[in-house]
Amino acid sequence: MAASDTHPVPASGSRILVVDDDELVLEALRGTLSSFGHEVEAVADPVQALAQLQSQQFSVLMTDQCMPSMTGLEFLSEARRIQPDATRILITAVLNLNTVIDAINKGEIFRFVIKPWLREELLATIQNAVQRYELICSNRTLQASTMAMNERLASLNQELARQVAQVEDQIQQLAPLNKALAQNLQHSVELCVKTLETFYPALGSQARRVYELARAMADELDLSPEERQVLEIAGWLHDIGLVGVPRSLIRKFEEDPDALSDSERTLIEHHPVLGQEVARFVQPLEGVGQIIRAHHERVDGNGYPDGLMGENIPWLARLLTVAVGYAHSIQEPGVTTEFIRHDSGTAYDPEAVRVFLRCLPKVTVTRRQRQIGLDELRPGMVLARGIYTPSGLLLVPDGQKLSEPYIDKLLNHNRVDPIMQSLLVFG
Numbered sequence: 001m002a003a004s005d006t007h008p009v010p011a012s013g014s015r016i017l018v019v020d021d022d023e024l025v026l027e028a029l030r031g032t033l034s035s036f037g038h039e040v041e042a043v044a045d046p047v048q049a050l051a052q053l054q055s056q057q058f059s060v061l062m063t064d065q066c067m068p069s070m071t072g073l074e075f076l077s078e079a080r081r082i083q084p085d086a087t088r089i090l091i092t093a094v095l096n097l098n099t100v101i102d103a104i105n106k107g108e109i110f111r112f113v114i115k116p117w118l119r120e121e122l123l124a125t126i127q128n129a130v131q132r133y134e135l136i137c138s139n140r141t142l143q144a145s146t147m148a149m150n151e152r153l154a155s156l157n158q159e160l161a162r163q164v165a166q167v168e169d170q171i172q173q174l175a176p177l178n179k180a181l182a183q184n185l186q187h188s189v190e191l192c193v194k195t196l197e198t199f200y201p202a203l204g205s206q207a208r209r210v211y212e213l214a215r216a217m218a219d220e221l222d223l224s225p226e227e228r229q230v231l232e233i234a235g236w237l238h239d240i241g242l243v244g245v246p247r248s249l250i251r252k253f254e255e256d257p258d259a260l261s262d263s264e265r266t267l268i269e270h271h272p273v274l275g276q277e278v279a280r281f282v283q284p285l286e287g288v289g290q291i292i293r294a295h296h297e298r299v300d301g302n303g304y305p306d307g308l309m310g311e312n313i314p315w316l317a318r319l320l321t322v323a324v325g326y327a328h329s330i331q332e333p334g335v336t337t338e339f340i341r342h343d344s345g346t347a348y349d350p351e352a353v354r355v356f357l358r359c360l361p362k363v364t365v366t367r368r369q370r371q372i373g374l375d376e377l378r379p380g381m382v383l384a385r386g387i388y389t390p391s392g393l394l395l396v397p398d399g400q401k402l403s404e405p406y407i408d409k410l411l412n413h414n415r416v417d418p419i420m421q422s423l424l425v426f427g
Helices: 023-034 046-053 072-082 097-107 119-146 151-172 179-199 201-221 225-237 240-244 247-255 262-269 271-282 287-293 315-327 333-342 350-362 404-416
Strands: 015-019 039-043 060-064 087-092 111-114 369-372 394-396 423-426
Touching: 015 023, 015 046, 023 039, 023 119, 039 046, 046 060, 046 072, 060 072, 060 119, 072 087, 087 119, 111 119, 151 179, 151 240, 179 201, 179 225, 179 240, 201 225, 201 315, 201 350, 225 271, 225 287, 225 315, 240 271, 247 262, 262 271, 271 287, 287 315, 315 333, 315 350, 333 350, 394 404
Parallel strands: 015 039, 015 060, 060 087, 087 111
Antiparallel strands: 369 423
8 A cells, every 4th residue: 555545646737626614624625735745725705706707717615504594505516517526525423315316416525524523534635636626627538539529528528526435435435354354345436336327327337246256266266355356346446447537438449449540549448547546445455456457468478558468467466357248248258258259368367267167057147238219229128227207207118028018108208208217228
């Protein structure tokens, strides 16, 4: 573990706006953050703070939730419109499900700070928030020179990245590994998968397929409890870095990867690195991030992001790579298995392939799902998830095989009351 994981290093040039109607809290935060090298602007009135956002740029916006003139979520929602790149942090005495949902829908919070806070945790949170802001600014410069990404897709990319960061922060609160943490950690991983499904439903489906295979291989090898947990969590979260990629680009990559431009391919191939960063919440299981980073490496050295070769690739990552290759394939299971056999020794580690082939007959892998548009529905397709109106009325249940009348019904309904959800079908 790097020293910066437990003892934050002061950052220079970071400007932080703190909003709280309690002057004592303002002074406490100003003193703590200023002494650590940050430039702090402390404001008691959120309306005044919004006015300052019009003329001054900030790296981090930190606000209390309970204020008389407006709530912290209302302030951050408006602040997001003015300075979308600034990292937003909510201070609250009580963290409940309604606050989390509002945070995702309104303010898109990066982290929560729970009162009373610990100084080291507060400083680490601020450091991560500043680093995130700086990374966004650097990526914006890089994207401008490599690909003409329009503003809407860039904004969506930032929104979804913040949602995952918010879930990661919740999970990070469950730090020390013990029996109670194991249950909470699994629940938190499920929240990450739900976030994947919300962002791009097919990614959540693929995560479940990879997890099922990873668990079967862990059984086959009788892995230690820690190795098993690392492999299984890496299976759940291997594609979490794709929440930093536009959904249209993910779909293009799934349907025709050869059609990607060099800059688009670079963005896709960076997702294991982003996934490693998000997976840091599983400390002290440091291997999870390492395994996620290496899950697209090849034993012949032609993988990414680091071009590792042979046994330089971690053993658990070699196992995960085979599971990912099988779960993500668009071919029939038998054809996919033959592809994996053929690529043993080049794309895949031969021993990892042998383990996979031994456990495959013993595991029931859920059917592959793919995301389509309403205009792509065809008779014979089977819905992997039910279709609902925005008000929650079920139109077609999951598992329904579509016919022409069903499709006409959906299209007619969409003309009157547009269907907003993503559509998932098997196959």
